[in-house]
Amino acid sequence: MTRDQEPHIVSFAKLTAVWLTLLALTGLTVWVSRLDLGVNRVWGALAIAMLKSGLVIAFFMHMKYEGRLLRWLLFVALLTLAIFIGFTFFDVLYR
Amino acid sequence: MSQPQHRDHAGATLGMWLFLFTELILFGGLFLLYAVYLARYPHEFSVGGKELNVVFGAGNTIVLLTSSLLAAMAVTAVQRGQQRATAILLGGTIFCALLFLGIKYVEWSAKIGHNIYPGSIRLRTGPPGESVFFSLYYLTTGLHGLHVLIGGTLLAFVTVRVQQGKIDSTNYSWLENGALYWHLVDLIWIFIFPLYYLIL
Numbered sequence: 001m002t003r004d005q006e007p008h009i010v011s012f013a014k015l016t017a018v019w020l021t022l023l024a025l026t027g028l029t030v031w032v033s034r035l036d037l038g039v040n041r042v043w044g045a046l047a048i049a050m051l052k053s054g055l056v057i058a059f060f061m062h063m064k065y066e067g068r069l070l071r072w073l074l075f076v077a078l079l080t081l082a083i084f085i086g087f088t089f090f091d092v093l094y095r
Numbered sequence: 096m097s098q099p100q101h102r103d104h105a106g107a108t109l110g111m112w113l114f115l116f117t118e119l120i121l122f123g124g125l126f127l128l129y130a131v132y133l134a135r136y137p138h139e140f141s142v143g144g145k146e147l148n149v150v151f152g153a154g155n156t157i158v159l160l161t162s163s164l165l166a167a168m169a170v171t172a173v174q175r176g177q178q179r180a181t182a183i184l185l186g187g188t189i190f191c192a193l194l195f196l197g198i199k200y201v202e203w204s205a206k207i208g209h210n211i212y213p214g215s216i217r218l219r220t221g222p223p224g225e226s227v228f229f230s231l232y233y234l235t236t237g238l239h240g241l242h243v244l245i246g247g248t249l250l251a252f253v254t255v256r257v258q259q260g261k262i263d264s265t266n267y268s269w270l271e272n273g274a275l276y277w278h279l280v281d282l283i284w285i286f287i288f289p290l291y292y293l294i295l
Contacts (some may be wrong), residue, residue: 007108007174009174010167010170010171011171012171015164015168016164016177019161019164020164022160023160025287026153026156028290029151029288029293030149030293033283033289033293033294042294045290045293048288048289049285049286053282053286054286055286056163056278056282057278057282060163060167060281061278062170066096066108066163066191070107070109073109073112077116078119080120080189081120081123083126084123085123085215088131089134092131092134095106
């Protein structure tokens with residue numbers, strides 16, 4: 001956690017590159033959802049959404065440049081969410 | 096007066112992230128409801144989803160992604176000491192927030208015009224799955240819209256403080272945390288868009 005001494009500055013060019021990638025992925029997700037893939041459309045859309053949110057968290061929200069504490073806390077929060085959703089489905093699907 | 100003010104930048108960031116985690120769990124609960132009811136009423140959800148306008152959804156996605164870019168650039172600008180650029184970039188973010196809400200208004204108006212809103216005759220007399228779908232649609236996008244409103248207000252407040260010189264390159268936790276909140280709003284929409292507008 002040394003960021004108080006020297007905050008990481010993300011350049012405009014890098015942010016713009018991330019934005020263009022996000023727009024491209026938005027186009028991709030619209031295209032994929034038009035294909036006849038059955039239930040895989042759901043997984044495809046979710047995979048792209050997770051990739052997009054990863055980019056937003058890493059670059060726009062500076063998580064890539066944060067210390068270990070915040071990264072672990074994010075991991076714990078996402079794990080909690082995954083358990084929360086996953087365990088509900090153990091009940092819903094096999095009731 | 097000359098005494099330096101105590102500041103804890105790392106603490107402010109940590110506190111903001113902890114709050115954002117609670118927001119993730121809040122929206123996670125709504126996505127969980129969506130998933131469970133999608134498994135129960137796949138056909139009705141498909142019918143409901145086809146009523147939603149992909150153009151409005153995709154347009155709002157682009158607006159929010161752009162607003163997030165501008166907010167992230169504002170943080171870079173303030174770190175570099177470019178006060179004026181910071182205020183302009185934040186203005187751009189707030190403009191996108193208003194544009195998003197404007198599109199949302201048109202979209203909801205069209206839905207309500209088609210007699211689709213919680214408790215409408217069409218939904219009360221129709222199959223229960225469709226009613227569940229539109230209730231979740233209004234709840235999720237409504238709560239998200241409220242976050243857009245709060246985030247936009249917060250960033251307007253931050254912009255004023257930037258212009259007053261109260262936020263600068265030595266003290267920008269307010270701006271950074273406001274931007275973090277804004278990115279969360281974008282993050283939630285990244286999931287709402289495919290789930291409600293695309294895959295059904």
